[in-house]
Amino acid sequence: MIEVKNLTKYYGKKMALDRVSFSVKDGEVLGLLGLNGAGKSTTMNILTGYIGATEGTVTVNGYDIMLEPMKAKSTIGYLPEQPPLYLDMKVREYLEFVCSLKKVRNKDVHIEEICRQVGITAVSNRLIKNLSKGYKQRVGLAQALAGNPKVLILDEPTAGLDPSQIIEIRTLIKELGKERTIIVSSHILPEIKEMCSRVVVLHQGKLIADDTPENLSRTITSPHQVTAWIKGSSEAVIQAVSAMAVPCHVKLLAEKETDVYEYELTGPEDQDIREAVFRTFAKADLPILSMKGNDFTLEEIFLKLIHQSPEKGGGKDAGNIRPGN
Structure with a gap:
């Protein structure tokens, strides 16, 4: 469903991504893990076509994101770390606007369905600015689901939420993952372990681990x-x-x-x-x-992974990190 090959990105002279490669299968929930500044958001922005890569390719559902951007983007739903909400709109009004942009047919039926999926039917006639942080995040998820995309890309979807809201969003993402391919970024390891079937770890723009949460935990416990x-x-x-x-x-x-x-x-x-x-x-x-x-803290986990990687910081051939590497 998603194929990333030798992804490299420079901002001026600063390298943000260094030859990152990974793939995501149809129906898989992939966690993109890394400390702040590791390259997670840059990777997601390239995957969604928001910015271009300096080198490398991204293929989504068979379409190259740079060569066939409209076809590739039509299969993607994206939730940035800061949801793209118009706070002075009502929830339903905003979703109607999003569906119009995406040229969704049968808007009324579709909006009812996505409101039900993310649990915002009861607040669909309220102004977005009057909603709690948790409900705003759900509205952000709803706009990502507009058009029924096959791929969801979610950047820090639980950022700023309280513990009960985090559990609700986690549960929702796992449910959505039954029918879609999902990439979720986070710098919080327990969240990734709860939601994802596989984990890709970035550090300083390099891929330093690609494995299941169980194998990664076994390595770092x-x-x-x-x-x-x-x-x-x-x-x-x-x-x-x-x-x-x-x-x-x-x-x-x-x-x-x-x-x-x-x-x-x-x-x-x-x-x-x-x-x-x-x-x-x-x-x-x-x-x-x-x-x-x-359990190690996230900082200790990264120190261990970095120490084990071939170049003490990963690289394109870091691959699966195993004890003794």
Whole structure:
């Protein structure tokens, strides 16, 4: 559905993208992940035909975005980080305007359908400027859906939303992904993991990883350090840890419930301590109510990926990032 080959973009002498290549299959939800300034928005602007590339090609649904822009753009729905809304219009009035621009037939029926899809039917007669941030974002999604495009490109769709609104938009995007090819950009890893079946990671304009969220998480998790909720006295926990086959440091974090404490357990960096922790506390009759590997922060994830990439910053041949690369 989308094919990106050797995409390069300069702004004056500054290189924003460096030979980025990836593809997105029909019906796939791809996450475009990167820190601010990594090149995500530049990539999306080129994919939508808003700006041109210095070098490289983008093909959408078989159409080259530069050679056949109208045909390519007719298959794309785009939501920029700042939704392109006319605040003094009513929601329905605005969607009628968008549908007119896109030459949509049966506008009334189509608008009713997209309002239902994104959950804005109840506010369709209200002025956009009087809507909450979450509803404005939904109206932005509605305009992207006008014309029933096969491809959706969403730039930071949850930016500025509160936690409940973020969950609503995530759920909506996953639902929309059942019928469309979607690219979602974000600098927040958990959001990408929740919504996407595959992740492309950009750093300083270079592609440094292209993999599933599961494989990426497996690469960047820290199994030598876990957080566990353990039932029993802290003295008994400390005694059990001192008898572990694997040397391990234990740190009490908080009391979660009566006689249930949260601990951080850290072993040698080259060892996965989870099985040893489980066996140790089972033998000591200290129930583990919860245990998870400690996730890296986004900054730590990028440091690890950058360290693993062939050029310490990625490159066109960085490909899938695997442990030991």
